[in-house]
Amino acid sequence: MAITSPSERIWWKQPIARIELIWIIVAFIWGLIMFFMMIYWHGAGEQNLSNEAYKITPVRFAEKAQTMIDEYTVRQENGFPVVRPPPGSDVYLIARLWQWWPILELEKDQSYRLHLSSMDWQHGFSLQPVNINIQVHPGYDMVVTVKPDQAGEYGVVCNEFCGIGHHNMVGKIYVVE
């Protein structure tokens, strides 16, 4: 029994039943398939993180974002600037207690280098209803190249707990034709 010492003293020389062996092999191969699937997707799939990231101070990141905001703001909404940067450009989204700043307006089927960083604590970039979720750290500038493929209005929810105003931290991204 499992609660007593093995009845055969030399248990490691006992043969393994065929059915167990088959299952081990099946499970092992399945593991390899799942492993190589991730590698395969880096080549064949369209949803991958480049893992491009830089150390940055919150002050420096805020400056870069402000430069973008000054240059490309097209209107105001609820006190947020709505920024429409040119396709292909570097786009900055500030995460801070408790805002995603500014509102971005992107063009459908164009690529943007989206930079994410936090001014204070950790935050979670959760693009809804697409459901893309990326962790945002203070001190790190994470670059993700995004290519919105559907026009519409998207919410950016914070999904990393960031204090008492966490549930009020909502941002917005517009995707236009």
Add this chain to the structure above:
Amino acid sequence: MAKTAEFRTCPTTGLKVDLTAERLIKANAVVAVVFLAIGGLFGLLVALTRWPAVHFLPADWFYLALTAHGFDVLLVWIIFFEMAVLYFASAVLLGSRLAGPKFAWAGFVLMLVGALITNVAVLRGQSSVMFTSYVPMMAEPSFYLGIILFAVGALIGVFVFFGTLVVAKQEKTYEGSIPLVTFGALTAAIIAVFTIASGAIILIPTLLWSLGFISYIDPLLYKTIWWGMGHSSQQINVAAHVAVWYAIAAMVFGAKPLSEKVSRMAFLMYILFLQLASAHHLLVEPGMSSEWKIFNTSYAMYLAVLGSMVHGMTVPGSIEAAQRARGLTKGMFEWLRKAPWSNPAFAGMFMSLVFFGFIGGISGVVMGTEQINLIMHNTIYVPGHFHGTVVAGTTLAFMSITYLLVPLIFRRELMFKKLAQWQPYVFGIGVAGISMFMMGAGTLGVARRQWDMTFADAQLPFDYPSAAFLMMGLNGMAAVMAAVGGLMFIVVVVGSVFFGRKLGIDEKPSYPEVPPQASESLSHYGSAEKLHIPGTVMLVSIFFIAFVLYYFVNWKYLSEVWPLS
């Protein structure tokens, strides 16, 4: 040498039981159950708050309750119970005296004091930082101090376990190799050393930081090492509850492992590879390469998953073989149909096995896939997954073995037998509901650790789809059911332990039923030539098909979101 240990002989199993070890098992188990009750209550409050129609707690209390819930059940309940499991698997199963009982008591006291300190810190309201306490969000120093003391106490307990193995070996209290269950406990203990070391490496600097002696802790570094503790501690649970599955299969059915070699290799896979799982929490973080993520998140090509899949066959397989040897050979499933479903130890154990595999296991692997994590990270899918592993898996397994420990170790007759009989079903199905509904809500984007899914006070509006609200409502109802199941467990166990009829010194408990001398009559099945377990093969095949389908469905979901590179 210290004064000679005192023993009694167990009338059911014939094992020699060190009375000090027995007292320690009792103390750890009782404290564990108390914290399960406290942490479970916090959990119920959290679930009621996330039920949109109820929205029970105000925001500050919600985040406080969620912090307390995570700490009390994920760490305190489980680790205290694991201490009981370690002492049981070493001193009791090996018929040995416990090494250094004074150290064991010191460890127990440290754990208790630590748990209380952290709970007080949380209840004071300035440490609602969640169980993970990600920097740079800061808690009161005593929050970290309590966890550190708790961990040191646990480490002492682990070393008492190791010491007991050495004592038993030297004093030749057993023949041959240690039992499989002890081997599983050893696996858990080895992982625990790694876990606690990781915890110390990160929490001691964090304590100093909160005291003002250190000015900066890198948030990414913190997360990487913290999850070396946080995730590995869940792997202690896996190793421990798998050991508990084997123990219950042996105690209820007299089941013998199909192959000692295979089962032990599967445990070894845990020791070698489970610690890589810190990466599961870093798949969408800046600063890690994809090579690092892929290797670590897959536990080096899924070798630890392989271990779990092997246990997933050998545990039910050993039960089937034992049942067939007893004559339940009709068709594919007579052995399972005629299993003792009214014995809560078995019913809970079998549900734990099924839910851990189908709900917790599959979702964990899928969510831990580098790219698929993008559509799940930090959504409520994540707690959905780990309620499938830690609650439906570990907690249910621990509850199940408690039904055997009460008569065998506490020497009390189990009270409220009807309540006990239904308890695993109410709790198990409730928890399965919690897991599934949270996963459902998560795929619809609902954030975890979030007080108001309507965003009523946000500067910019956003609405989740109405199906998400439905899922969270159902989750609330399932949580109420699980809470009722939890309460039933507490009533039965606390009632029996304090007010149950004391069993006589030579009296064998009549409930739950343990077959007499099952091991004798069944000691020769299961050899390679004779093994015949078609029912298990069918169950495992269903599992495998579900796994493959669910895996690729999620790749399909992923392929539909915005292209990212």
